[in-house]
Amino acid sequence: MKINRGYRFKLRPTEEQAKMLFQHVGVCRLIYNLALEQRRDHHRQYRAATGKHISYVSQAAELTALRAEFDWIRAVTQTAQQQALRDLDRAYQNFFSGIAAYPSPRKKGVNDSFRLQGREVAFRRLNKSWGIAKLPKIGEVRFRWTRDIPGKLKNATISIDPLGWHISFSTEVEVEVDRNFGPTVGVDRGVVEAVAYSDGTFADFPKARIKGLDKKARRAARTLSRCRKGSNRRKVAKARVAALRAKAARVRKHFNHVETARLARIFGVVCIEALKTRNMTASAKGTVEEPGVNVRQKAGLNRSILEIGWFQFHQFLTYKLAAAGGELRLVDAAYTSITCSCCGIIEKTNRKSQAVYECADCGLSANADTNAAINILQAGTRPAWRERVAAPAKRKSHLEADGLAA
Structure with a gap:
């Protein structure tokens, strides 16, 4: 090959x-x-x-x-x-x-x-x-x-x-390329924990490094705003802002490369949510006639998603798994974060916070992202998933949902 x-x-x-x-x-x-x-x-x-x-x-x-x-x-x-x-x-x-x-x-x-x-x-x-x-x-x-x-x-x-x-x-x-018969894992992409796995582990995303570079870039941008247009000082300040942003992008890209390479090396099947990141990070400002709600909160969520690079992670994982003989399975993202991985009940109030999931029915207490990753793993390994993959029309719609349709 x-x-x-x-x-x-x-x-x-x-x-x-x-x-x-x-x-x-x-x-x-x-x-x-x-x-x-x-x-x-x-x-x-x-x-x-x-x-x-x-x-x-x-x-x-x-x-x-x-x-x-x-x-x-x-x-x-x-x-x-x-x-x-x-x-x-x-x-x-x-x-x-x-x-x-x-x-x-x-x-x-x-x-x-x-x-x-x-x-x-x-x-x-x-x-x-x-x-x-x-x-x-x-x-x-x-x-x-x-x-x-x-x-x-x-x-x-x-x-x-x-x-x-x-x-x-x-x-x-x-x-x-030989068929990879490694174990199967579920992957949940989040905001607090960049990547959570169904085995209870988390990816070590360099959040502090990204935050530090972002803080420096914001400070440099304020300096840039005070510079006179056309001056050499403004040219230097503008280059510094761009360099800091580029460094943050390089750190993020390095993390996604390393983590996806590790997944492709260890696991034979990786189950992941079919997310359309472009739609998820759309602005909530709305129009003058119909202004949006919770604009600042939505802007912060968008910034966190883009800061981690959800789509880039998916892109890298797709081609690395293919080169390693593995398989990437896309599952429906609906209700994975509020479904109990133990008894299967769907209840929004069971997710107590961003990090805590407690099921009122069976008593399960787990990290919310780990619980979601287990749900993704279960959805990707049950027989119904194979039936969905066998239908060409449905397969195309799921690829389009993640922005990877050819």
């Missing part, structure tokens, strides 16, 4: 190389936006003149003419620009397939990346901590070597974020 793996490293370009990287990012973003504008606003005129639809092939041919006319576009490697056109073509295919929204323009500060084909990129290790990546029209750029890069290189993506330049190597690895 062939699987794709990504390996991300911190780049250390020279000042001249950084200028070339910025030029590549800007030109590729421009090509993407020009191609989007052509498809969006001029497709009728193009079809009337040529009798054909605008496609990747037609736009790639026009790109060649554009490169011949402008030196600053020709200074950027052509394959990176072609990859931008391929991205747009794929975005339109996804839109017409009904699995994505209509393509939107790429923005500076948000879409600062470009991609190169694997055959154009070469890398080698210099010593224990450093490697060299040879990029077309840029040269040999040093990067921090933190782990080996197995498999065949398919492409490389260079990007910049508030923490600097990074390179991501996408490789194709040949692996033998």
Whole structure:
């Protein structure tokens, strides 16, 4: 079985190389936006003149003419620009397939990346901590070597974020995936306890680290608000806020990677709630005519859910389990938090607090999140779950409920 793996490293370009990287990012973003504008606003005129639809092939041919006319576009490697056109073509295919929204323009500060084909990129290790990546029209750029890069290189993506330049190597690895006959576990995602398991354990989410970075970011944002627009001081303050937010995102991503990898390594079947996080974190402000209620409380709940990264956890768990031969089972989230895992009675008042569940009927006393995880495990292992999975229409609806339908 062939699987794709990504390996991300911190780049250390020279000042001249950084200028070339910025030029590549800007030109590729421009090509993407020009191609989007052509498809969006001029497709009728193009079809009337040529009798054909605008496609990747037609736009790639026009790109060649554009490169011949402008030196600053020709200074950027052509394959990176072609990859931008391929991205747009794929975005339109996804839109017409009904699995994505209509393509939107790429923005500076948000879409600062470009991609190169694997055959154009070469890398080698210099010593224990450093490697060299040879990029077309840029040269040999040093990067921090933190782990080996197995498999065949398919492409490389260079990007910049508030923490600097990074390179991501996408490789194709040949692996033998055997069926994982490990035990089954239920997983409950929460706010107080980020992840609770049916065996009574909890994931050690770095909440204090995230809170500390958030506190620093808020303080830096207040400093930013007092800076004069256009000043160098404001530019520095803005970069500090972005860097702190990016650090928090990196801590969260690291936790989700480590915890989902552990689950995939130990368990053969993981049962998890089918949650649509985007809907759960929608704003409660409402409209001027119909204002929402409990707006501040809902905003705090949304912030807590996004701070932990429920959807990211689900994404990582999906592909890691598949690569390890495991199985991910999605169960209905209704009533899992207020159902007694011992006698099965559904009673809202049995959940005494965020952390305590006490059943008035059978006397069960347990952590509320652990009780919910056991309910999820029971729902994912009972025969009725297999009957639901066997129905294609229902299976699709559950995937869509979690935002993972293809």
